[in-house]
Amino acid sequence: EELGGLGYAIAGLGGALDNATRARTKAAIYAATAALADAVPVDVADMYSAEAYLNLADSFKAQRGEGFATHPKLSFGDRTHQWDFAEQIGLACAEVAPEAAAEALQGDSAAIGFFDGMTRLVSDVMFALTTKRRKLGDASGRWADLLDFSTSNGVWSDANLGHRGKTFAVLAWALQDYNRPITYVPYWYDDYDFDSLAKKDSLPIPHNFSLVRSLGSVSGAPSDVVAILAGSFVRPFRIKSSGYLPDGFISHHADKGNDAALNAYGFAWLETNVKVASIVRGTVRGDSLPDAWFQTAAQYLTYTYSKVCFRGHLDFAFVGRSYSSDRLHAFWDASIVPVAATLASDFSARLPGPLLGRVTAVRDAAAGPSPNPAGNTAFWVSNAMVHRAAAGWYMSVRMRSRRAHGNENFDKINKCWHCGSGFLQARVHGDEYDQIRARMDWRALPGVTEEWRRDAMPETKGDMEGAGGNTFAAVASDGELGVAAFENSQHEAETMSYAAAASSNGYFFQSFGAVALGAGVRRVGAGEGAGR
Secondary structure (H helix, E strand, C coil), rough: CCHHHHHHHHCCCCCCCCHHHHHHHHHHHHHHHHHHHHCCCCCCHHHCCHHHHHCCCCCCCCCCCCCHHHHHCCHHHHHHCCCHHHHHHHHHHHHHHHHHHHHEEEEEEEEHHHHHHHHHHHHCCCCCCCCCCCCCCCEEEEECCCCCCCCCCCCCCCCCCHHHHHHHHHHHHHCCCCCCCCCCHHHHHCCCCCCHHHHCCCCCCCCCCCCCCCCCCCHHHHHHHHHHHHHHCCCCCCCCCCEEEECCCEEEECCCCEEEECCCCCCHHHHHHHHHHCCCCCCCCCCCCHHHHHHHHHHHHHHHHHHHCCCCCCCCCHHHHHHCCHHHHHHHHHHHHHHHHHHHHHHHHHHHHHHHHHHHHHCCCCCCCCCCCCCCEEEECCCCCEEEECCCCCEEEECCCCECCCCCCCECCHHHHHHCCCCCEEEEECCCCCCCCCCCCCCCCCCCCCCCCCCCCCCCCCCCCCCCCCCCEEECCCCCCCEEEECCCCCCCHHHHCCCEEEEEEEEEEEEEEEEEEEEECCCCCCCCCCC
């Protein structure tokens, strides 16, 4: 954080610095980057004495980043969310990099120390993978079996590319050398001995295999970044997968079922890719970006976001962990319109005429899509439906099953427990839920069939709650009318004991509104006791 503050200062964001102060700030960034890199265990050699390292029987011990990836005192979250270490120093590195490169070429030891430190902290740490996440032939892996191209899109095929992409773009610039690779961690390129990562009896390793499908041989840092991010536009092959889903939603955490991460994770992923495209616009790398880079972002803006935003407000049932955010009321103008404007002004040649027309309409529509896109939309992978009326109202329902769940929870108290339990919203002004979420009774959400309890909701911070025990959940739509239905079978995991009811629920969306019906309502859990 202190290095981040130095970056903020030297960038002049707090006011212009005089020459002497700027020189001292730059020297502090050089020294602090080198010192921090020495303090973080990046390589295995950092963890042992010289003699112990020499005697260590580990075939991977000489690989860069291996100490960070396997360090026993670093949490799993630390070792898989590496941007927490790198993102903070990105601005500082980007600001001083051009001067540091020139000074390093002249033999300046402080500048050389800065570059070595930046390489360790960013290039090595960001690309260090834990043993399990790089294992080949493991069907239970984060991205399925990386050797099975029918189920896996490769490493990092998830919305954390929104975080990674920002750091990668900064690193490609800060390295000041478009010929060197983005990382020297060896298993990212297709000349690595991948047999060393494969489980016994795994599928054969294909020729020119790489962990990221679109990243093969070394092409230089900017091209490597473009290749990594370009691979994120491939649609997932299976249910319970991260990615740009074929129904229009964006999913990230999918261990227990697909989530709907249209704000946290998902939108950052979409937005970062557009920003990176703007950075390399007009260069050889920018010209080489695939059309899918721009068209995927445009399609999701114009299809999905124009349906789940109403009068400028983003539906909080579809925003993942940020369901309590106080920014959802301005999401259209603050988030959607700027991305649409960039696509329309800078990348119009990459968009087919009809798609460009829709993007332009989004850009020009203040405070939400106007005219209101009336109709019914079935988000069939995500067990959700949205209904909009030309008369100016909006309704949505969010269900769950073994394949999809409601909002995930990162707060101490799991208020969103029932956000996937048939949660039915109605909006006319758009702000109906925005000013009450802090005081709302989350145990009695509209459309949910459940005991109205008064006891405390569970403390399950970090859990992805709401995946159901039911197989049946379905939506069907003709574009004007729609029906959604599911077996309201409650959560199965031991920590999910708060629910008490089960039922069969149906939601019928028509021109005048929605009719919600329930049958077979019964108690399946103790709750607060029968008779309440």
